Structure formats: C-alpha cells, structure tokens
Amino acid sequence: MEHVFFCTGHELKIPNIIKSEGLYIYDEQGKSYMDMESGVWCTSLGHNNTEINGIIKNQIDSLTHAGFCYSNEILEKSAKLILNTAGFKNGKSVFLCSGSEAIEISSQMAKHLTEKRVSMTLHDSYLGAYSSIVDKSKNWHLLNWERCKSCPNIEKCDQSCEVLQKIPKDISEFIFEPGSSSGFVRFPPKALISNIAKIVRNNGGKIVANEVTTGIGRTGKWFGYQHYDIDPDFIAVGKGIGNGYPVSIALINKSAARELDRKPFHYSQSHQNDPLGASVVYGVIQYIEEKNLISKAESSGLLLHKQLEALVDKKIITEVRGRGLMLTVDIKNEEITKFLYNKLIERGYIVGNRGSSLRIDPPLIISETEIDRFIDALQEAKSCIKLIT
Template identity: 40%
Template structure:
C-alpha cells in the first residue's frame, strides 16, 4: 500500500502518450497537468526514449573520479538559455534538491542565514526552502506588496528566491513587473544573492524559456527541474560566472549519489534539442494565447460562477467565486476525461506545450457543460 500523502481518484494509470493518459479500463484522458507539470513535450516522447535506450547501453550512473561530457554540454546549454554567460551548473534529481542546494550555496557565500521569498512561492518539499512554521530562516512577504520591501532588513538575508508563477500553491498568480524589479534591485544593492526558482516556470512553461525573462532581471543562480527531464528525474543549479568564482577561491564540497549522472544529463540535452528544433516555446506561447481567450469567453458568460482567469503561456487558472465548489467541477471534468488541477477554488491548467488547439476546444466544451449543471 502507498502512504497517502495525496489522494488520487480511484483509477489506475495504464499508459501515457503525448498529451493523453489511458486507464486500465481503456478510457482516454487529456492531460492538462503534464503529469506534475513535468512533461512539457508530452509523455513517452519517442526521441527522448531513444536517447534513454542508447544511454542505457553506455552509462547510467558514475562516481566522482571521471568527467562527464553530457553534464558539461548540458551546463553550456543552460548557461546559454539563462544568459548566465560562462556560468557553471551541477545536476541533481529533484527540484527540491536544487533549490535547497542553491540556498546552501548562498548561505556559504554571504555568511547569512535568512531567505526571502513571497507568499505565492513554493520553494521546496523540505529543508531551507520548506514552507513550515519550524523554518525560522524563511522570510515571506506579501505578493506584489512593494511597501513590505521597505521593512526588510536585507543585511540578514543570504538569498532572495524569486518564483514568477505561483503554481505549487494551486493559485497561479504572476508578480507585477515593478514589484520584481524593485525587489531584485534592493536585494543586489544589499549583497543578497538572487535565485530564480524555475523548477515550475522554466523550460517554456510561461511562453519564454524561463519565467524570470518576463521581468528584465538577471539572477545570480537559476534552479531548474521538472520539465528539464520531461518526466525523467533531473534538476540543475546553475550559477553566474561571478558566483562560480567564489567556489574557485573557497572550495565547497557537496556530494550526493546521483550528481551529474550521464543518463539524466543526456535526457535533458535531448529535451533542449527537441524544444529548439521544433520551436516548442513559441508554439506553446501561441496555444496559451488561444487557450486564455477561450477561457475568458467562458468567464464572460458565467460571471456569477467564475471570478477570474489568469494566464501566462501554458500556465492558466480559472478561479471560481467563493460560493462555488470548484472540486465538483474538477471531479466532473475528470469523469469527462480531462486531467486538471484544483486547489483553493481554482482550477489549474498546465498542459504539455505540444497540446493541439482541438484539445483546448474539447476542454472548453466540457467546462461549459459542467457549469450548466451547476445552475
């Protein structure tokens, strides 16, 4: 039996393919969650599977005494896409690992303990980034509240962790441009290391390669995961040339078993190659615009039920009015063959970037029918 940390529906998954999931009874579902927001290129991608099979024949895992071409090539690719020129990366397994390591590095460099973020952020399932009353070093300020910035003692803060799309809390909200600009400026003026947490918002999810690129800021570190491996567990901490030099001058030891594994790095390299060659960031952005417009049409005709539509790229939310039970809508959509997210009266849509517009139309039709049942 499985420890019930979350509650699934009473269906067993049999197969995943592109944007579609199939249960053991043969029923087809359109996946508007990309797994756990990982499969930006769709599930079971044949080109990625081919790379996995080839790499399996060579090397899956390595120790600490050899260099790794896959890791080095991937580091160069991430430096290019994040604009961290001549930066360096290390590769791990999960987003939580990456965020916690980035925070640890910031503490090591600055000699400070506090971490600053906003109340729409979810940094980590554990450790220094965990949202917990026991995490006394985490300072959380209200989302988009510029006045709160004035009351921060930046001299105690090691890192500002920016998350530019609050998905993990289920609400999907996007910070204002001026808020992020002001926060980043104050942080850098006070010697605080700026970390862009791109575990969820990276790899084309928001219509750009990385979410921070909507804000004209350049972080000192970038953490990636989830879609970096398109479902395969690989994550990264990428740092600027200046941060990397700090560890040349004062070496820091960090070692875990699955660090820079060639299989995960080979997968991530293929993900980048496919996304570049097939223009999935641009295609996903266009589908996102279409999707948002269709949701706004529904909201206009159901203002008594729908409070707000929020969207950026392929990261969309439909928030219901407070008196509406969105769990009923969520459950009905699942019964109708649509996998969506739901939390705090907000339906969440984060489908693969490969999603055809016809599948958006099917979902919109099902939402309309479901809303009619609520009347």
C-alpha cells in the same frame, strides 16, 4: 493499492493507467484522458515521447550512474547547452534529482558566498516538498505583497515603499518564484520585483530564480524570470526539463561560479551529476528548439487564455489568470470546483484541483484542436451546474 502510502493530499482517481501518448493517458478499459496538468506539471513534451525515450535508451547502454571519480561527456554537453539557453555562458551546472533539491543547493551556495543567514521569498511562494523549508523563524523573511496588488502607484514603485523598507540588510538570497505562487498563478508586479532585487544586491545578497514550475517554456519564455527586469545569480530548474524523468539542475552564473572557485563549496549526493539525467536534459532542450515550442507555448497560451476568459460569468467562473501555458481558473467556491473537477475526469480531462481554482498546465505540444475540445468539455461541465447559491 493497499501497500502504497499516498500522502500528497490528493485523491487517487484512476489507479491503473496502462498506456500513454502525448497529451493522453489510457486506463485498463481503454478510456482516454487528456492530461491538462502534464502529470505534476512535468511532462512538458507529452507522455511517452519517443524521441526522449530513445535518448534514455541510448544512454542506458552507455552509463546511467557516475561515481565521484568518473563521468561521461554528456554532462559537459548538457551543461553547456542549458547554460547558454539560460544566458549563463561560462557558468556552471549541478545536475540533481528534484526541484526542491535544486532550490536548496542554490540557497546554500548563496549563504556560503555571502556569509549571511537570512533567506527571503514572497509570502505565497512554494520552495520545496517539505513545508518546513520555509518557516517563520529568524532565518526567513517572508515579504507579503498582498498590498501591492491594489497599490495605485505600483508602476512607479520605488524603494521608499513601506513594504520594501522592511527588507532586512542581512538577506543572503532572495528566492523568486515568478508566477506560480504555490500553484495559484499570481504574478507579482514587475516594478516590485525589480526593486527587491536591487535592494538585496546592494546589500550583498544573491538572487535565486525558482524556475521549477515556471521554467522550460511554461510561461511562453524559456524562464519565467525573463518577464521581469532581473538577472539571477542562480536558477533552479526541474519538472519540465526531465519530461517526467526525475532530474533537476542548479544553474550558476559566471560571476557566482568564479566566486565558488575562490571559495570552494562542498556538497555530495549519490545521484549528483548522473549521466542519464543529463542526457534527458540535453534531449529536452534540443526537442524544444527543433519544434519551436517556446513561441508555440506563447501562442497556444494566448488562445487558451482567451477561450477561458469567454467562460467567466462571475457566478461560477470568477477570474482567469495565466501566462503562456500556465493558467488558473478561479471558481466561486470549493464545492463547485470539486464538481467541475470530477465532471471533467468523467469526460476524460484531467486538471489540477486547487481548492477554489482549477489549474491548467498542458504539455507545450498541445494543438488548437485539443484546446477547443477541452474548452467544450469545461463548458459542458459548467452547464451541468443547476443552482448557484
């Protein structure tokens, strides 16, 4: 592909996929690959899902794009459905295009309401497509929780902790990514997050749950923050909510929505609240509910986690972390990781290569048979390593 500029930092391994279905993609020679990464963690219901495709086709025949002075009823139907799913009854939604955008508008609404200027997140968070979205300027407080991992008192964590005492009082919002940690799948302690949220709230700040990666069933619950004792003011949703279609949503709880009514916030974007994206969101939520995929993601995740744990030998595979169908396998070094990654692709299995880790985020529809097949392939790839130095 001479005229396409690839700048993701990842090597293009299979340049011409011509067919897809469920967990599988097919190249021009007919070779199949099990996509254990769900594209870029987006195809939560599998590639080429016929029910979602049908919804898209129906909406195309009605209205795909809306102007500033006209819309379509699917916006209200979809907004009510996802707000109720999130427990934000009587809140409001803004439909956008990317997760980065949903996080950005949530952050800006929080600043608008609190009239504070300093944002806070954990040091290993990923909040947007541009690295400049989080910098070390005076407008950001990055809370380093590395010490908390080995803290013997973490379960009894209270606000006297030195890490917590360093939180500035002028925080506008705490943006919490509940477990992805820039793709390395690390789960901050529950007590730590609860205390951070209390401190920020007591100082007049807002809580934003970044659910772009961890939401829509990925962790075995509708949203990753539901594993923690917090109630966010805003939720940024993306990736899996579109099943490959580029749509995202900023969810606003009832209280913050009323504040915005009293203190209007202005934001314009060409594809804000487009009917086509809203129709996809509506279809994805209905599909997940009808197929009971949240509980399936939890049970499938436990099975996959258990089978991956059985491969830990401390020589090649050193650790497995996961929650639901969001897992990572730590490898001894980057060279071995690359070897396993390439061997899996040769055998028709796609995972994420994160340097010294393999990231695994299969579609929520994965079956036990497919889990077994993947584990067998990983075991075979692992057995090809002759020498560990």
